[in-house]
Amino acid sequence: MLKHLVLTAANMPAVHHLVTDTALGRQMASRFVAGDNLDAAMPAIADLNQRGIHASLDYLGENTSNAAEATKTADDYVAILDRIAATGADANISIKLTALGLDIGEAVCLGNVRRVLERACALNIFVRIDMEGSVYTEPTLRLVHLLHREFAGRSTIPGGVVGTVIQSMLFRSGEDVAGLVAEGIRVRLVKGAYREPASIAFPNKFDVDEHYRQLLRTLLAEGIYPAIATHDEGMIAEARRFAHERGIEPTRFEFQMLYGIRRDLQERLVRDGYNVRVYVPYGTQWYPYLSRRMAERPANLMFVVNNALRS
Template identity: 40%
Template sequence: MALRDFFISLSENQTLSNAAGQYGLKLGAQSVVAGTTIEEVIESIRKLNEQGISCTVDNLGEYVTDESEATQAKEEILAMIEAIQVEELDAHISLKPSQLGLDIDIDFCYDNLYEIVERAHEYGIFVNFDMEDYKRLQPSFDILEELAKSFDNVGTVIQAYFHRAKDDIENFKDYRLRVVKGAYKESEEVAYQDKLDIDINFIELIEYHLAHGHFTSIATHDHNIIKHVKYYVEQYDIPKEKFEFQMLYGFRKDLQLELAREGYQVCVYVPYGKDWYGYFMRRLAERPQNISLVTKQVFNKKTNTLLAVAAGAYLLGRLTKKK
């Protein structure tokens, strides 16, 4: 838990995030982030599509407090939607409400999201609302439900570590949902702290939505959970068209291809953009194996990986101070 908390604290450091954006994809992030431009990410999506894998695309960014920055993020997402349509890609959009003005003004955020969802609806492109930390959870759900009155191409994420997750998944059972464990630091008042408790709730949520829900994106790299899902859908005769396995760009590529060859729907979460630092640090916080994966490409194998990444974060801070 100490290691997880360390990387989550780094993910929330705005100074380091700003420095990371200025100095490009360093510290191994290029292995888990598909690029900084639409042109770069299109090429990554096309390669995955050729392997029978669909994509959900995230223009990275969150916690925006400036209206012009939120508007710029909206325009970038609209451009990505146009690119998906023009290039005939098998892809849809993932976005964070806080990138589009949730922390600025609820009506401003709603207008930005309405424009995005409306454009995507014209092209038959699905838009997924990524859920963030607890204090932004209900406001995001409220906007989603309001937009769902006008559009049928929206869905969201249920985070298994929240105590309220079972109520939420029942409330949104008619939506396309991605079920995840959760990647933010939350208090014990609102979230499970023990890994076993989270895993148990995760499986129960997946089973509930597979049995009662619309469409389920099962976000995991855990082969044991994947094996359990395979058994469950076979046992209850749930068609493969009702669910997909969803994994992160750059992780478990062999497993992605194996599942696709077996006839399962596989979707890769493809992040891109300059504001990659917070996302990258949360991926390091989730599993110790992720640290090894992303650091071995840029550090000597004899280097302690924790110290290496921490040193990288420190370096970004020093570079910022020099400027």
């Protein structure tokens, strides 16, 4: 309920103005977004790497209906890959299909994604195709399966150069995980931050969490280097317990967290011998991303507001 209220409020023009055009809004963004451009984001990657933490760069942007913009976004993704390779950063990238023209047509989107993956294969850098709202779930998974087969054997990355994301809030995710695991496609497991109807998604947190636990166990037992993306310490403890009981080495999976959230927990997991990757977004189109982070964890909003009031 609270998540839906935050997402509804985020669509109001007055709220959009308050967040994007005020000092408080910019402070909120700077907590969770690593800067407006790649030059600003790279020092954040270097800092993470120095602390033994891997990174995944996300150039913020989505839902373009302009073919030229989609092509430009593909150019930007290629430039990110080149920068990672040139600097030796320990990072991969996360991409959104709607930013690459999925709303224009699958052919346009595929052409752009292929160009990104060609470069990623040449540099041996993994690319994660993010999951967006449920209207995009089916086409996203269809393209992920197609691209996984097309680029199989083109890199030395376990599971291949391309992977995707599954949201435990959706009823369908159990079948989707089974299909991805069967093909050896790498999966990042998240709870989900989009507003979805009760006809296709669990409406309450208890069921979302229980589904997450079920999918977590499947991925740890059967998946190729799954990413357990959560800040929930109970869920992390469950993953650790299950892995220990099944004799699954910490090197066979990773925990993922968001930039700006639970740095203490990230470092604790690294000290305990686990792989940790932080999702690092950057760019000027940060409002939709920030809105989802506030809806996902309202405590994030209170943290930033309290800091602003003290400053």
